[in-house]
Amino acid sequence: xxxxxxxxxxxxxxxxxxxxxxxxxxxxxxxxxxxxxxxxxxxxxxxxxxxxxxxxxxxxxxxxxxxxxxxxxxxxxxxxxxxxxxxxxxxxxxxxxxxxxxxxxxxxxxxxxxxxxxxxxxxxxx
Amino acid sequence: xxxxxxxxxxxxxxxxxxxxxxxxxxxxxxxxxxxxxxxxxxxxxxxxxxxxxxxxxxxxxxxxxxxxxxxxxxxxxxxxxxxxxxxxxxxxxxxxxxxxxxxxxxxxxxxxxxxxxxxxxxxxxxxxxxxxxxxxxxxxxxxxxxxxxxxxxxxxxxxxxxxxxxxxxxxxxxxxxxxxxxxxxxxxxxxxxxxxxxxxxxxxxxxxxxxxxxxxxxxxxxxxxxxxxxxxxxxxxxxxxxxxxxxxxxxxxxxxxxxxxxxxxxxxxxxxxxxxxxxxxxxxxxxxxxxxxxxxxxxxxxxxxxxxxxxxxxxxxxxxxxxxxxxxxxxxxxxxxxxxxxxxxxxxxxxxxxxxxxxxxxxxxxxxxxxxxxxxxxxxxxxxxxxxxxxxxxxxxxxxxxxxxxxxxxxxxxxxxxxxxxxxxxxxxxxxxxxxxxxxxxxxxxxxxxxxxxxxxxxxxxxxxxxxxxxxxxxxxxxxxxxxxxxxxxxxxxxxxxxxxxxxxxxxxxxxxxxxxxxxxxxxxxxxxxxxxxxxxxxxxxxxxxxxxxxxxxxxxxxxxxxxxxxxxxxxxxxxxxxxxxxxxxxxxxxxxxxxxxxxxxxxxxxxxxxxxxxxxxxxxxxxxxxxxxxxxxxxxxxxxxxxxxxxxxxxxxxxxxxxxxxxxxxxxxxxxxxxxxxxxxxxxxxxxxxxxxxxxxxxxxxxxxxxxxxxxxxxxxxxxxxxxxxxxxxxxxxxxxxxxxxxxxxxxxxxxxxxxxxxxxxxxxxxxxxxxxxxxxxxxxxxxxxxxxxxxxxxxxxxxxxxxxxxxxxxxxxxxxxxxxxxxxxxxxxxxxxxxx
Numbered sequence: 001x002x003x004x005x006x007x008x009x010x011x012x013x014x015x016x017x018x019x020x021x022x023x024x025x026x027x028x029x030x031x032x033x034x035x036x037x038x039x040x041x042x043x044x045x046x047x048x049x050x051x052x053x054x055x056x057x058x059x060x061x062x063x064x065x066x067x068x069x070x071x072x073x074x075x076x077x078x079x080x081x082x083x084x085x086x087x088x089x090x091x092x093x094x095x096x097x098x099x100x101x102x103x104x105x106x107x108x109x110x111x112x113x114x115x116x117x118x119x120x121x122x123x124x125x126x
Numbered sequence: 127x128x129x130x131x132x133x134x135x136x137x138x139x140x141x142x143x144x145x146x147x148x149x150x151x152x153x154x155x156x157x158x159x160x161x162x163x164x165x166x167x168x169x170x171x172x173x174x175x176x177x178x179x180x181x182x183x184x185x186x187x188x189x190x191x192x193x194x195x196x197x198x199x200x201x202x203x204x205x206x207x208x209x210x211x212x213x214x215x216x217x218x219x220x221x222x223x224x225x226x227x228x229x230x231x232x233x234x235x236x237x238x239x240x241x242x243x244x245x246x247x248x249x250x251x252x253x254x255x256x257x258x259x260x261x262x263x264x265x266x267x268x269x270x271x272x273x274x275x276x277x278x279x280x281x282x283x284x285x286x287x288x289x290x291x292x293x294x295x296x297x298x299x300x301x302x303x304x305x306x307x308x309x310x311x312x313x314x315x316x317x318x319x320x321x322x323x324x325x326x327x328x329x330x331x332x333x334x335x336x337x338x339x340x341x342x343x344x345x346x347x348x349x350x351x352x353x354x355x356x357x358x359x360x361x362x363x364x365x366x367x368x369x370x371x372x373x374x375x376x377x378x379x380x381x382x383x384x385x386x387x388x389x390x391x392x393x394x395x396x397x398x399x400x401x402x403x404x405x406x407x408x409x410x411x412x413x414x415x416x417x418x419x420x421x422x423x424x425x426x427x428x429x430x431x432x433x434x435x436x437x438x439x440x441x442x443x444x445x446x447x448x449x450x451x452x453x454x455x456x457x458x459x460x461x462x463x464x465x466x467x468x469x470x471x472x473x474x475x476x477x478x479x480x481x482x483x484x485x486x487x488x489x490x491x492x493x494x495x496x497x498x499x500x501x502x503x504x505x506x507x508x509x510x511x512x513x514x515x516x517x518x519x520x521x522x523x524x525x526x527x528x529x530x531x532x533x534x535x536x537x538x539x540x541x542x543x544x545x546x547x548x549x550x551x552x553x554x555x556x557x558x559x560x561x562x563x564x565x566x567x568x569x570x571x572x573x574x575x576x577x578x579x580x581x582x583x584x585x586x587x588x589x590x591x592x593x594x595x596x597x598x599x600x601x602x603x604x605x606x607x608x609x610x611x612x613x614x615x616x617x618x619x620x621x622x623x624x625x626x627x628x629x630x631x632x633x634x635x636x637x638x639x640x641x642x643x644x645x646x647x648x649x650x651x652x653x654x655x656x657x658x659x660x661x662x663x664x665x666x667x668x669x670x671x672x673x674x675x676x677x678x679x680x681x682x683x684x685x686x687x688x689x690x691x692x693x694x695x696x697x698x699x700x701x702x703x704x705x706x707x708x709x710x711x712x713x714x715x716x717x718x719x720x721x722x723x724x725x726x727x728x729x730x731x732x733x734x735x736x737x738x739x740x741x742x743x744x745x746x747x748x749x750x751x752x753x754x755x756x757x758x759x760x761x762x763x764x765x766x767x768x769x770x771x772x773x774x775x776x777x778x779x780x781x782x783x784x785x786x787x788x789x790x791x792x793x794x795x796x797x798x799x800x801x802x803x804x805x806x807x808x809x810x811x812x813x814x815x816x817x818x819x820x821x822x823x824x825x826x827x828x829x830x831x832x833x834x835x836x837x838x839x840x841x842x843x844x845x846x847x848x849x850x851x852x853x854x855x856x857x858x859x860x861x862x863x864x865x866x867x868x869x870x871x872x873x874x875x876x877x878x879x880x881x882x883x884x885x886x887x888x889x890x891x892x893x894x895x896x897x898x899x900x901x902x903x904x905x906x907x908x909x910x911x912x913x914x915x916x917x918x919x920x921x922x923x924x925x926x927x928x929x930x931x932x933x934x935x936x937x938x939x940x941x942x943x944x945x946x947x948x949x950x951x952x953x954x955x956x957x958x959x960x961x962x963x964x
Binding site: 009010011014015018019021022025028029032033034036037038049082083084085087089091092094095096098099102103106107109110113114116117118120121124125126 | 320326328329330331416419420421422424425428429431432433435436446447448449450451453454455456457458460461464465662663664665700701702814815
């Protein structure tokens with residue numbers, strides 16, 4: 001079994017990192033919302049929510065980092081510079097890699113943005 | 127004349143051209159209106175949206191007159207309420223979103239080097255639905271029956287029949303109808319952009335406009351369905367007293383706010399991104415160089431598309447949600463400023479790197495961006511919850527949203543109008559009038575809306591119909607009113623410029639702005655989009671492929687002829703745009719109008735609770751759609767392959783994931799799945815807000831629920847089996863399996879109905895039985911549609927229109943069943959098992 005996935009030919013990889021952001025966002029929001037609505041359900045304190053958000057964030061950032069690495073590979077490890085506008089399969093792949101890499105960067109920042117409230121908010125005040 | 131053309135006999139060339147022209151020609155006389163060609167549909171769509179915009183603009187002027195002086199009695203409170211509700215509704219639903227569907231339908235085929243969108247009749251259907259729904263909603267104000275509860279229709283005000291009258295029903299049903307039209311357009315755009323580009327137009331060469339529209343269509347797919355789900359709950363409450371938003375019976379008005387804004391915030395970007403897409407076409411042309419940072423624009427479009435779904439609660443900061451929830455949305459609202467900023471810097475960089483020609487389109491574009499940036503900055507302010515608590519529901523927000531929408535959308539649209547007008551009429555609009563319009567609009571806008579920041583900070587709430595004199599808002603309001611009329615004068619100049627007769631003006635030159643993208647090849651006089659379908663090798667083919675235009679017009683690329691008498695285009699692969707199929711699209715037809723008008727009639731009759739008329743209209747619509755499908759889709763071609771020119775021969779038929787129909791089904795069902803997910807969200811939402819969300823009411827029968835789930839799974843298995851045996855050529859077995867699957871579906875539906883029926887769940891008593899019933903009804907309605915599809919496949923097979931080799935219909939129906947299986951299993955597992963697990 002190989003640890004690093006093979007390079008695949010599809011448009012969908014472009015959306016990997018933003019999808020991870022979306023999943024992380026939903027986990028954080030829904031988790032906190034359910035906890036604040038029904039704190040008795042789990043019987044743990046708010047610190048458990050914060051720990052959960054921290055764990056989700058670490059997982060999300062790792063996945064995005066992996067997606068970024070794959071994108072970097074698809075981009076030929078940065079050997080060519082944009083604009084990647086030649087009518088060749090190679091330039092099309094490089095473009096995909098570069099755009100995916102950029103999106104990974106944006107998603108990485110956005111995940112950190114989403115996680116930051118857990119640093120400051122310590123209870124379910126309304 | 128080049129050597130190649132002289133070789134071919136001139137006559138043959140002429141005959142080709144004539145055949146192609148005849149196939150794409152529009153009918154004459156009143157039948158003109160049955161056209162489905164993207165040029166006509168785009169133009170009608172755009173003109174109708176523009177007309178609605180002018181109507182909503184007049185409403186705004188009436189409101190500004192009312193607010194010009196304190197204690198004014200120009201409009202009554204009730205008319206004022208109707209005016210602002212309709213103003214917001216029309217601008218959002220009947221102008222901002224449809225205008226881009228219009229522009230996209232008009233521009234995309236020539237821009238992608240295609241002849242037509244993949245489903246032209248669907249586009250026509252979408253337009254007629256939009257027109258009828260729009261007239262219905264707008265017309266209501268002349269009968270003093272317009273919606274009056276604000277464009278976001280918050281319950282409990284809007285669910286209260288005494289306060290909101292029939293207006294709320296008109297809003298709900300009229301707009302649901304238009305939302306259906308939007309989703310139809312999204313299907314069309316996604317399939318068109320992914321599968322119908324000119325050969326060679328790999329995704330790294332695709333015009334940025336197409337990138338943006340692809341993202342926007344994807345957003346429509348996830349943003350509109352929650353609103354449709356919300357509309358369904360809302361209308362069930364108004365029509366049948368199911369208490370979804372009635373707190374006294376366990377409902378919660380906040381659920382509507384969630385569903386509305388899950389739609390409503392992405393909608394802002396659904397409006398904004400296509401406007402920026404126009405800028406991404408205009409800026410390179412007037413900088414006379416390729417865009418700087420193509421990949422960065424793709425980053426911005428995709429990034430904004432995703433992040434915009436994490437913002438909806440910032441419209442609900444003042445509703446008392448836990449602070450941590452507010453903080454998540456505040457964070458995402460700040461994060462979305464990053465990709466938005468990237469786009470603006472890309473434009474600035476492109477302008478700096480090129481030699482900018484300050485033409486009228488550029489004036490509107492850059493002026494709009496300047497306004498938009500101010501709106502963006504106040505957006506960052508209101509994204510902070512503590513500031514928002516101060517500014518919420520004041521004129522500060524009114525100023526913010528108009529800066530964003532008019533700067534980010536209206537100005538770029540006018541820029542696009544001045545830029546692309548030569549494609550409509552082969553003549554430019556007047557530069558002098560354009561500049562005059564710009565300065566009137568730009569100054570008028572700022573004079574009208576900048577003071578609103580101040581009146582808002584001085585505490586003026588939005589939507590008040592008048593105010594007392596001594597409170598300090600009077601002169602600010604007077605300035606705003608004056609500015610609004612200056613702005614309106616500017617809009618009027620644009621309207622005059624478009625409508626003034628131009629027949630004495632000589633025909634303009636070809637590609638008057640010296641643009642680099644393919645849409646400038648098309649000639650307004652011709653209906654065929656492109657004379658022949660070119661091979662694209664550049665992001666700016668007209669700049670880089672020197673004799674492209676000439677060769678296209680000499681018919682030297684693909685499909686220069688229409689010898690079979692069909693409207694034909696090419697299907698290409700998603701990534702590298704390699705040609706794989708010839709797509710025959712539907713031509714001129716009445717059936718789109720009949721189905722749109724009958725569907726509209728059903729919605730309108732429903733508003734007035736005319737049940738028989740509703741049923742009649744629905745039956746007509748059903749028959750029309752079946753006729754449309756039967757005669758216009760999945761046609762078995764007279765030969766398997768066709769020579770498309772340049773030595774290439776391509777198949778005429780495809781089924782499964784290779785066919786555009788399969789993709790359309792997939793995309794539609796993703797949207798449908800989102801609506802279903804919104805209802806499931808509602809179920810769990812009610813669970814979170816109550817200690818015991820069943821309120822002691824007996825839940826659905828577990829055994830019947832599980833039986834329903836299992837039977838649906840069995841019916842699905844039979845459908846998959848039917849497809850397999852059909853491919854093996856066992857036609858008779860396939861028919862038998864289809865019938866068996868149909869019967870199983872009926873049994874599954876009966877079991878599903880029994881689950882909440884036998885415990886006697888009364889949906890008007892409490893929200894718990896209501897939400898269970900709505901989920902069950904959702905599945906049953908889909909199952910009913912599923913049986914229609916099964917019967918349709920059976921009939922097609924019996925009629926010889928579905929064969930082992932030509933099984934597109936069956937493939938698409940099986941795909942539908944995948945989604946139906948997921949929907950049914952989730953529904954019955956939740957309603958049967960979740961209450962017991964809690």
